[in-house]
Amino acid sequence: MENGYRDRILVTEKLSDEGVAILQKDFIVDSKYGLSPEELLNEIPQYDALIVRSATKVNRELILAGKKLRVVGRAGVGVDNIDLQAATERGILVVNAPTGNCIAAAEHTIAHICALSRFLTSADAGLKRGIWDRNAYIGTSLEGKWLGVVGLGRIGREVSRRAKGLGMKVLAFDPYTSEETAKSLGVNLEPLETVFSNSDFITLHVPLIETTRNMVNRELLSKVKPGARLLNIARGGLIDEEALLEYLNNGRLAGAGIDCFVTEPPSKIPDSPSERLSKHPKVLATPHLGASTVEAQLDVAIEIAEAVMSALCGELVPTLVNAPAVSSDALVYLKPRALLAERLGRLAYSLAGGTFSGDITIHFYSNDGDDGESRLIRTGVIKGLMEPGSDHVINVVNADMVGKVHGLQITEIKRRCVGEENCITLQMKGSPPIKGRVIGNRPHVTCIGEFEVDLVLEGLVLAYYQVDMPGQIGKVGNILGQANVNISFMTLGRHLPSRMALVLLGLDSIPDTKTLEKIRADVGLEKRPVLLDLDGNPG
Numbered sequence: 007m008e009n010g011y012r013d014r015i016l017v018t019e020k021l022s023d024e025g026v027a028i029l030q031k032d033f034i035v036d037s038k039y040g041l042s043p044e045e046l047l048n049e050i051p052q053y054d055a056l057i058v059r060s061a062t063k064v065n066r067e068l069i070l071a072g073k074k075l076r077v078v079g080r081a082g083v084g085v086d087n088i089d090l091q092a093a094t095e096r097g098i099l100v101v102n103a104p105t106g107n108c109i110a111a112a113e114h115t116i117a118h119i120c121a122l123s124r125f126l127t128s129a130d131a132g133l134k135r136g137i138w139d140r141n142a143y144i145g146t147s148l149e150g151k152w153l154g155v156v157g158l159g160r161i162g163r164e165v166s167r168r169a170k171g172l173g174m175k176v177l178a179f180d181p182y183t184s185e186e187t188a189k190s191l192g193v194n195l196e197p198l199e200t201v202f203s204n205s206d207f208i209t210l211h212v213p214l215i216e217t218t219r220n221m222v223n224r225e226l227l228s229k230v231k232p233g234a235r236l237l238n239i240a241r242g243g244l245i246d247e248e249a250l251l252e253y254l255n256n257g258r259l260a261g262a263g264i265d266c267f268v269t270e271p272p273s274k275i276p277d278s279p280s281e282r283l284s285k286h287p288k289v290l291a292t293p294h295l296g297a298s299t300v301e302a303q304l305d306v307a308i309e310i311a312e313a314v315m316s317a318l319c320g321e322l323v324p325t326l327v328n329a330p331a332v333s334s335d336a337l338v339y340l341k342p343r344a345l346l347a348e349r350l351g352r353l354a355y356s357l358a359g360g361t362f363s364g365d366i367t368i369h370f371y372s373n374d375g376d377d378g379e380s381r382l383i384r385t386g387v388i389k390g391l392m393e394p395g396s397d398h399v400i401n402v403v404n405a406d407m408v409g410k411v412h413g414l415q416i417t418e419i420k421r422r423c424v425g426e427e428n429c430i431t432l433q434m435k436g437s438p439p440i441k442g443r444v445i446g447n448r449p450h451v452t453c454i455g456e457f458e459v460d461l462v463l464e465g466l467v468l469a470y471y472q473v474d475m476p477g478q479i480g481k482v483g484n485i486l487g488q489a490n491v492n493i494s495f496m497t498l499g500r501h502l503p504s505r506m507a508l509v510l511l512g513l514d515s516i517p518d519t520k521t522l523e524k525i526r527a528d529v530g531l532e533k534r535p536v537l538l539d540l541d542g543n544p545g
């Protein structure tokens with residue numbers, strides 16, 4: 007938000023009022039539900055952020071049309087309806103709300119398991135038609151039965167806990183979950199085929215991504231235990247729907263509980279596999295209701311409102327989807343260092359005369375193996391070096407990609423020296439190394455080449471090298487005074503062997519070129535002083 011401009015947010019699907027209210031404090035929020043793809047394409051150019059749920063397709067075309075778009079918020083977990091690659095290429099932050107609706111989705115799964123095991127929906131529908139048939143609906147007990155969980159993430163774990171409470175035994179497939187996690191839940195980790203061949207109920211809780219699309223296909227279904235029931239409360243596209251119809255029809259599966267379909271709503275494509283599944287007598291079908299509880303909608307609305315607000319304000323958001331996640335705790339420590347990296351990059355760019363070389367080395371203190379940390383520091387440097395001279399917005403999402411396109415070769419040297427925890431040194435080939443330190447959460451430069459200085463990297467700074475002799479500073483003070491430019495602070499680093507000094511002067515306003523030229527001439531500088539706008543807008 008600058009010069010009275012307020013960012014505009016478009017909300018295309020129902021978001022609880024509490025979330026909208028949070029956003030309305032600082033932004034203009036328009037809720038426009040049920041827009042057609044064409045209407046959305048027309049609307050999007052005026053918005054800085056877009057908030058969606060699962061029904062809005064945020065495809066490449068929409069992302070390219072969103073000329074001002076900086077943030078896409080997903081009020082829920084799954085982001086398969088968002089073209090993450092296209093968003094990343096444009097530096098658009100995609101944030102989600104990964105925790106708010108997990109309990110609701112787990113409870114919906116348990117509701118499906120209970121309803122399927124006792125034919126609740128069919129029995130209810132029959133009775134409403136006047137049929138009192140107690141023999142047609144002999145159910146199956148859950149006590150002692152095996153539940154197979156595919157995907158032991160947030161929802162899979164909550165489902166496992168609840169199933170154990172019902173007396174079920176749980177086995178799971180998740181190649182990325184540790185034995186310890188599974189053990190702590192009392193769950194056996196098994197290969198996918200074993201899960202399918204041993205379970206009485208199988209439930210999917212994986213994201214829809216390249217490796218999970220159609221993971222439940224004919225081949226896997228051929229392993230299923232006769233009479234098993236399959237649940238998909240996760241995403242349409244995980245199951246080959248034609249194959250599922252076949253296994254329901256041939257009697258190998260006793261039933262299925264489906265909340266998510268390839269085509270939503272299924273009736274959008276008459277006679278599609280989705281529609282046939284939704285109408286199949288052995289299928290308990292719900293219209294993507296996993297997240298639909300009052301509590302979950304309140305929680306995701308608040309979660310996404312806070313994430314979008316932070317993202318629009320340039321904050322680092324822990325629920326960023328198109329960059330590695332960094333925990334909120336780590337961010338507290340990393341944010342000032344990322345800012346220091348950016349300011350050092352900007353300083354290096356300005357001191358090099360508004361350019362950068364492709365060969366950069368960054369030295370910084372690091373806890374081994376912390377990729378999030380490296381990435382944030384690297385992003386800061388790339389942003390500082392490249393944003394002032396381009397119209398690119400550079401952030402953690404696209405920094406590596408933009409750097410690569412412009413030929414940046416970055417070497418990271420990580421150290422663990424005591425006392426250096428808050429320091430970063432930036433070495434650009436052909437320029438002196440610049441060292442900085444975070445002091446009291448503010449970025450300071452402490453050394454430029456051989457010159458020791460101490461300057462908070464904020465605001466306007468005039469930098470120049472002069473011969474270290476009496477009377478020089480006074481001359482500059484006079485010239486700036488005559489030009490009505492106030493000096494807010496100064497720091498001077500001396501190099502005794504060469505009798506040179508590096509002077510950094512904080513200024514309250516920008517001197518004109520004539521003033522800078524007069525300083526150069528009167529102080530006998532080799533080059534005109536460099537004006538650094540450390541908080542300034544790029545360009």
Ligand SMILES: NC(=O)C1=CN([C@@H]2O[C@H](COP(=O)(O)OP(=O)(O)OC[C@H]3O[C@@H](n4cnc5c(N)ncnc54)[C@H](O)[C@@H]3O)[C@@H](O)[C@H]2O)C=CC1
Nearest residue numbers: 083084111157158159160161180182212213239240296297
């Ligand atoms: N029906 C609904 O309304 C809702 C549906 N969902 C869906 O549920 C999905 C899961 O949500 P969370 O549990 O919160 O996500 P999560 O990210 O906490 O868990 C996903 C788990 O899947 C595992 N996984 C990834 N690839 C796998 C593979 N090939 N095989 C087995 N496991 C694999 C991951 O290791 C992770 O543990 C979401 O992506 C979303 O699509 C989420 C909320 C509501």
Ligand SMILES: O=C(O)C(=O)COP(=O)(O)O
Nearest residue numbers: 059060081082083084297
């Ligand atoms: O959070 C998810 O992944 C969901 O599937 C919930 O979808 P919804 O927000 O209800 O359209």
